[in-house]
Amino acid sequence: MDGFAAVDFGFAREVLQRGIAALYLVAFLSTLNQFRPLLGERGLLPAPALLEWVAASDTRKRMLNPTLFRRIRYSDRRLVILCWLGMAVSLLVVAGIPQLGPPWVPMVCFLALWLGYMSIVSIGQTFYSFGWEMLLLEAGFLAAFLGSNDQPPPTVVIVLFWWLLFRLEFGAGMIKIRGGREWRDLTALMYHHETQPMPGPLSRQAHLLPRWFHRVEVVGNHFAQLVVPFFLFASLLSWVPEPVEGWVPGPVPQIVGAVAGVIVIATQFWLVLTGNFAWLNWATIVIGFSAIGLPSVVEPAQGDETPWVIDGIPLYWFALTCAVGILYLAVSWPAVRNLFARRQLMNASFNRWQLANAYGAFGTVTKERVEIVVEGSPDEDGAEWREYEFKGKPGDVRRVPRQFAPYHLRLDWLMWFLPLGRSLDDWFTGFLVRLLEADAPTLALLRTDPFAGEKPRWVRAVSYRYRFAARAERKAEGAVWVRTGRKVIMEPVGLK
Structure with a gap:
């Protein structure tokens, strides 16, 4: 100086x-x-x-x-x-x-x-x-x-x-x-x-x-x-x-x-x-x-x-x-x-211009990973279900996670928040509607569309518990993740 x-x-x-x-x-x-x-x-x-x-x-x-x-x-x-x-x-x-x-x-x-x-x-x-x-x-x-x-x-x-x-x-x-x-x-x-x-x-x-x-x-x-x-x-x-x-x-x-x-x-x-x-x-x-x-x-x-x-x-x-x-x-x-406040705010702004803000992250750590998987069916009776794959969040248990940062995948991040005690937000309902419409810009946010641009008859949301595969499991099965506890959290919905 x-x-x-x-x-x-x-x-x-x-x-x-x-x-x-x-x-x-x-x-x-x-x-x-x-x-x-x-x-x-x-x-x-x-x-x-x-x-x-x-x-x-x-x-x-x-x-x-x-x-x-x-x-x-x-x-x-x-x-x-x-x-x-x-x-x-x-x-x-x-x-x-x-x-x-x-x-x-x-x-x-x-x-x-x-x-x-x-x-x-x-x-x-x-x-x-x-x-x-x-x-x-x-x-x-x-x-x-x-x-x-x-x-x-x-x-x-x-x-x-x-x-x-x-x-x-x-x-x-x-x-x-x-x-x-x-x-x-x-x-x-x-x-x-x-x-x-x-x-x-x-x-x-x-x-x-x-x-x-x-x-x-x-x-x-x-x-x-x-x-x-x-x-x-x-x-x-x-x-x-x-x-x-x-x-x-x-x-x-x-x-x-x-x-x-x-x-x-x-x-x-x-x-x-x-x-x-x-x-x-x-x-x-x-x-x-x-x-x-x-x-x-x-x-x-x-x-x-x-x-x-x-x-x-x-x-x-x-x-x-x-x-x-x-x-x-x-x-x-x-x-x-x-x-120094007892009830410290995390990531808060105190003025409209967002200067001199409060920051912080991960005051608590979740001990179990729950993932919401979105599935679609082409059948009227819902006999076959196919998964939509996201770019960043876990889905296919054999897929190694990719490095995206500093690029920000906003949809993937909000999908992580859904199982954390929140109700299924309005945006998620709209997202399912876009999938039913086979909306091309929405599908471009995903890694794979299991229907190749065609409209599914139904979509639904299923949750799983995910954990990283142990070394022996990885060697034996080739899987990066192990998922269990399948549960349907949103019943099939379709367009009228």
């Missing part, structure tokens, strides 16, 4: 700007491929119906988060245009082109991404109700103020990224400590790899590791989320202009902060290897680089070239980033209070 300029965090800025833009690219691509059949004009939960309902009441208007579609009437065509524009801007930032100009150019790009994606999240209803949506929005807003290549990053913005990472990690750790007993007795990860929403190709191998290893995993998780985040701010100590008595000068504080960032990054890579959590882990990895300071390759602007400069930062940019810091001081108090 060199006063108001984080001169050693040029590399961190490169990772933050390009990494966050890459995640926006994935988010817009996911929306382009899935929003219309899920939430479009003929979607399972049509966004136009939501907007009409909101428009009918002043109270509801205040409830809806900001979205361009309140000013511009929603249509699937306009949604597609927004997604393509979002992907184009994301690619420009990933390539580093806006960063070659003055700092307001990448700012405009990131604010456009932030507002564009918030316009989608605000009308995305249950399909966009995940914590990583607000995480991406907040990270995109902060990235707008990192500046461009001809000046060092502002210290205040780098510190705000540490504050975001602290809330993300410490909030998740506190949720676990306050949550299920399995996190306190160190047994949570004896179940989690098997019961997580969407296992990956290495999840079974992770689940079959020894019990003592899973206990070490939990201890490591608690250390990484409850202890390490406090050391993210160590680099601030290097901002002290004159070492005080007993203080050790030099790069020690910055090294401590960097080590904290590396620990966060390493633990997140383990989660990437063993699961499919959309861009949650990848976003945390990218933000983790904000703590890693390296010798700067940025040449600060010189006074004779820029008349009004503070620590290499143009005065107008210094003023703007300080204003952002003051804004965060004002809006962060609810998040601070939530971290």
Whole structure:
């Protein structure tokens, strides 16, 4: 740190700007491929119906988060245009082109991404109700103020990224400590790899590791989320202009902060290897680089070239980033209070702009995996039943789970929530109707259509208990999963 300029965090800025833009690219691509059949004009939960309902009441208007579609009437065509524009801007930032100009150019790009994606999240209803949506929005807003290549990053913005990472990690750790007993007795990860929403190709191998290893995993998780985040701010100590008595000068504080960032990054890579959590882990990895300071390759602007400069930062940019810091001081108090509240909120926003949010995940771990399998029959009497295969969630017991993250399979994720004590939501009923209609956009969300585009006569929902096959079972039967306890939870339904 060199006063108001984080001169050693040029590399961190490169990772933050390009990494966050890459995640926006994935988010817009996911929306382009899935929003219309899920939430479009003929979607399972049509966004136009939501907007009409909101428009009918002043109270509801205040409830809806900001979205361009309140000013511009929603249509699937306009949604597609927004997604393509979002992907184009994301690619420009990933390539580093806006960063070659003055700092307001990448700012405009990131604010456009932030507002564009918030316009989608605000009308995305249950399909966009995940914590990583607000995480991406907040990270995109902060990235707008990192500046461009001809000046060092502002210290205040780098510190705000540490504050975001602290809330993300410490909030998740506190949720676990306050949550299920399995996190306190160190047994949570004896179940989690098997019961997580969407296992990956290495999840079974992770689940079959020894019990003592899973206990070490939990201890490591608690250390990484409850202890390490406090050391993210160590680099601030290097901002002290004159070492005080007993203080050790030099790069020690910055090294401590960097080590904290590396620990966060390493633990997140383990989660990437063993699961499919959309861009949650990848976003945390990218933000983790904000703590890693390296010798700067940025040449600060010189006074004779820029008349009004503070620590290499143009005065107008210094003023703007300080204003952002003051804004965060004002809006962060609810998040601070939530971290230490007895009834801690998980993945909650305290303002309409989704800044300074509360984060957290998996306060409890399910110990048994129940999967809902959707079947269809071509026969009037329902003599033969064929399964619909989803892309990510378990189905065929011989199929090895695939790696999809950071891409987000929204339908598959919501299918995981259905057996967890919830009633079969309205969207699920609509989904079954689309299957009966052999609706092509809906079928495109699935891995296989057992009727090759033809309409089934009936569809129904069946539940099974799934568990990973032991090594001997895998060797003998070639199965990845073992499923038992078949139960029909929705009787056959058909179109009149």
